[in-house]
Amino acid sequence: MELRHLRYFLAVAETRNFTRAAARCFVAQSALSQQIARLEKDVGSELFSRTSRSVRLTAAGDLLVPLARRILADVDHAQEELDALGGLRRGRLRLGLVQTLAGPLDMVEVMAEYHARHPGIDYHIVNATSTDMAAAVASGGLDLAVVGLRPQQLPEGLDHRVLGSDPLVVIVPADHGLADREEVDLAELPTTHQLIQFARGSGLRRQVEEAFARAGVEPGRNFEVAQVHSMIRLAARGVGVTVVPRSSVQGPNALLGSGTGLPHGARMLALADSAAVHRISVVYDSKRLSSAAAAFLEVVDHHLRPDQSV
Template identity: 40%
Template sequence: MVGVDLQQLRYVVALAETRNFTRAAERCFVVQSSLSHRIAGLERELGVKLFARSSRRVELTSAGAAFLVGARECLAAAERAVADAAAATGVVRGRLAVGVIVTAAAVDVPEVLRRYRARHPDVRVVLRSGRSDDLVAQVRQGELDLAFLGLPEGERPSGVEAVALDHDEHVLVVPAGHRLAGAARVPLAEIAGEPFVDFAAGTPARAQSDQAFAAAGLVRDVAYEAGVVELITRLVARGLGVALLPSAYIRPMAADDPGLALVPVAGGPRRVEYLAWSRFNPSPATRAMLDVLGVRDVPGAGGSRGRPGTAARSSI
């Protein structure tokens, strides 16, 4: 029978992720020789090579890639067991992985994390930013515990529990000297001929505008694509195009930028911000965060699923 301990699993995961013995040892707070010795011993015990090594490179073998999946699952299960045992005594511990879109506005995420830490200082919180569709997939796969998302109106996150946090409409962002700056409201047809700066094609953030123009039977030219709002607004301020961005997010930013003007749009894009989490056995750390956010009736705690309580409406 092969004897494998959790520390060996941690070493394998660290080396697989860093692909460097020195960095893996630093991550695990051990000397490099000890980490190398333990991994070599594990390979002898298993009778397979987990890593291909050269003087410059370290890569997983096919056996190593297969082993890595189970190693991560074992470590997650061990961490969950410790967290569940602590939760039984009223103490929340463990790890909470949170995904956030860059334009989140319905929730003041830093303030929520501050309140969470004040209540549960023993939980290690990991933040990741990304596209809404990628974050939902990571929640479904168990890589994230929960995520703050933004989707076009009429779409909902699939395969996860979700609660709507806010409904918002986009505004037109133009340079301060643009012909439309100061307009009371403009229809989509009025701006369809403008060059646009937008998010990358295929992303939910881009789909919100694409769908609005398609529904109106209009075609527009997206001259520039960018992954972050700051770059989009800088391009707009330089007169390279106009943009449509969620009003709740862009208004505070534009208030401090004299080079930008915001114009309401008739029939423009609309989005819904969601909180999403796994429907499969949420961890104590996840349930604690949902409680901080005021989300009641969490699966695993009795009742129906995913309904915001009074606390959610007042704090979000």
């Protein structure tokens, strides 16, 4: 079994198409097909079920996908460590970032300082749900990920550092019946009002659903949006109400404007539930942490207040 065979296999598994996989790998389709056949002979099982219309993974193929990803990630990691022997002059950092970065930690400043210290390191930034990014760290697809998951929600074997947390707040339109309140309980929100929710699988979505469960009420009708700044703007326009981290509308991580206020037509209400907080952590696998990733954690620690780095 050769490493290139695993790379070809993953290309087919991800595209479900031999032609597109060959183009991704910069080889002729006939050559790729031959190498896949050789891999199947080596493992003693068919990895794909092929028809004239589709390519599907067999049970053996499903089993090999995470193993192949892990093997290739370990090889890449070894190469990066060898490159770093003479100092962290080159390499790659694969970093996952959530949209909502809680608390005073300014991730843009962290990345800028990291680049200033290590200009030879190439960034590869991924934005996805917290669940998907944590899984990518566990499989070796990412070196680090900043996610909105609680420790018990992380894949087994991952380490984490809490970067910050801040309260969840409710954003309502200015003409909402509760708009003149400073603090509300989620049970007070009319069930007839539409709740503008973040994507499924995100840490924020889980935290909001947990807050509603503690209040003993159902969220009601959902309006799912993939961008937090769109959720805030839609609430301002009267489409519904939304629950977001306070730092997404105030402070250095605010998603709209200068961070000094809400969009026109919106009101921010505090939640009476003190447990309704948005906690952000950086997750990693300490057993296979690259030099580039370890250096990034050092910069993160430099930006954290002493009482935050836990």
